[in-house]
Amino acid sequence: MFKFFRKKQPPTPAPETKTPPAPPAVPDAGGWGRHVEQEPPKPAASELPPGEARVAPQTVEIPAAPPAQPPSGTPVSAPPPATQASASEPASTTPAPAVSAPSVAPAASTAGAASAPTPAPAAPPAALPPAAPPAADPPARASTEPPSFAPPAAPAPAAVPASPPAASAVPALPTAPTVRPTPTAPVTTPAPAATPTPVVGGKPRQRPGPPPTRAKFEASAPAVAAQEAATAAKTSWLTRLRSGLAKTGQSFTQLFVNVKVDEDLFEELETALIMSDAGVDAADKLLTALRARVRKERIEDGNRVKEVLRELLTEHLAPLERAFDLDRASPVVVMIAGVNGAGKTTSIGKLARHFQNEGKQVLLAAGDTFRAAAREQLVQWGERNSVAVIAQADGGDPAAVAFDAVHAGRARNMGVVMVDTAGRLPTQLHLMAELQKIRRVIAKADADAPHEVLLVVDGNTGQNALAQIKAFDDAIGLTGLVVTKLDGTAKGGILAAVASGANGVRPVPVYWIGVGEEVEDLQPFVAAEFAGALLGGSGNG
Secondary structure (H helix, E strand, O other), rough: OOOOOOOOOOOOOOOOOOHHHHHHHOEOOOOOOOOEEOOOOOOOOOOOOOOOOOOOOOOEEEEOOOOOOOOOOOOOOOOOOOOOOOOOOOOOOOOOOOOOOOEOOOOOOOOOOOOOOOOOOOOOOOOOOOOOOOOHHHOOOOOOOOOOOOOOOOOOEEEOOOOOEEEEOOOOOOOOOOOOOOOOOOOOOOOOOOOOOOEEEOEEEOOOOOOOOHHHHHHHHHHHHHHHHHHHHHHHHHHEEEEOOOHHHHHHHHOOOOOOOOOHHHHHHHHHHOOOHHHHHHHHHHOOOOOHHHHOOOOOOOHHHHHHHHHHHHHHHHHEEOOOOOHHHHHHHHEEEEEEOOOHHHHHHHHHHHHHHOOOOOOEEEEOOOOOOOHHHHHHHHHOOOOOOOOOOOOOOOOHHHHHHHHHHHHOOOEEEEEEEOOOOOOOOHHHHHHHHHHHHHHHHHHOOOOEOOOOEEEEHHOOHHHHHHHHHHHHHHOOEEEEEEOOOOOOOOOHHHOHHHHHHHOEEEEEEEEEEEEEHEOOOOHHHHHHHHOOOOOOO
């Protein structure tokens, strides 16, 4: 803002003339045009000093002009407010003509204001409010305060062209000082201070974690349910196993009720073992070991003798317990044989479900082309288990069916291929020769096949099973047994005879045993469970 000075002019009497009121100032694009009429108040007759003439009102007109652009780097200073003059001071008798100054012109004074006295030095102004009315701007005077920028809400008034400095400055009208609001920084709410963890025994105490959510319990619910289902299924299986061998188990249980441990007890146990189809060799081996344990441990309790016998029978049957390896080849080719009515086709259907539960894809071959409806029976089991079946017309070549099944299993990337065969007696030599042919043809399709050759044995046959096992083993080389129908009149001791190698029988592993017609009734053989059920115990070892 430019500085200016005004000098006092010699008083010049002027006739009183009425000046027409000026039109109100209308803002334009360049600034504010103001028409201000200043009329000093008429002092009372007592307040006028003698010899002073009345001064005519003076009119100051500020033409509308664009706001002056300050030079580069020079801030525009706001007009400082003038201090309010005392009303008791006498008004100047010398009227000052309107002199143009290079500063901002004052706005129109309010009606009834006193005549302008000589202003006192202005104090440093406070910050102007953004919405200060433009009509209250006082005339600017020489400012000694540092330059500041005008607020954007109040546009700078237009500057008047410079003129020779006057003798004295135009007296400022009394106005109230303007207070500029001090900018206040935004208040930021501080974050709550972290509560220190109490230290007990030199180590910080860990805060207890949140309680386990319901989702964790829900996630573990399927696992718990599956475990409970497996336990229930196992209990059901042991119950059916004990039920199937209940007749043999009761005969052993009665021997140990209020009994004296002596030689008579050993003779009764030997008779019971032979009657259970265990055979003389197995009975003699078991009783010899039992007598030695009783003498060594000086056992006199009948229940303790029964427990020792169960342990010895479990050790005797342990060589027959073996897991079926499904990962030895891809596909694993299984050839199944047996006599008529032993349950070969039914066992194949149950084993297919068992292999599927192990995550293997199964393919069946209907190699029994002799028995009527044998193919339809196998197809029905395939539909129940969603398993494909390779079959030919009745009277076809079973070896050709087996050959096609092995190639199809390899092409379809199957896990297991099971080949069914017709039932036959070991005495039918031409049928046994046909069985050998099927094995040779399977070996042509796969040099390592068949990987397993299983014989299905009816548990009700008793000691006759030993002759079957030996005949089929000599013909096709058995790798495992499937003992079925133990829920009937079977005595179960035949497995003890197989384990002892009676009648020249090789101890062939027993993979599965069956106690019913349902799929779940065929389970892997466990020596401890079988020994406990055979002796009328808990059946769980």
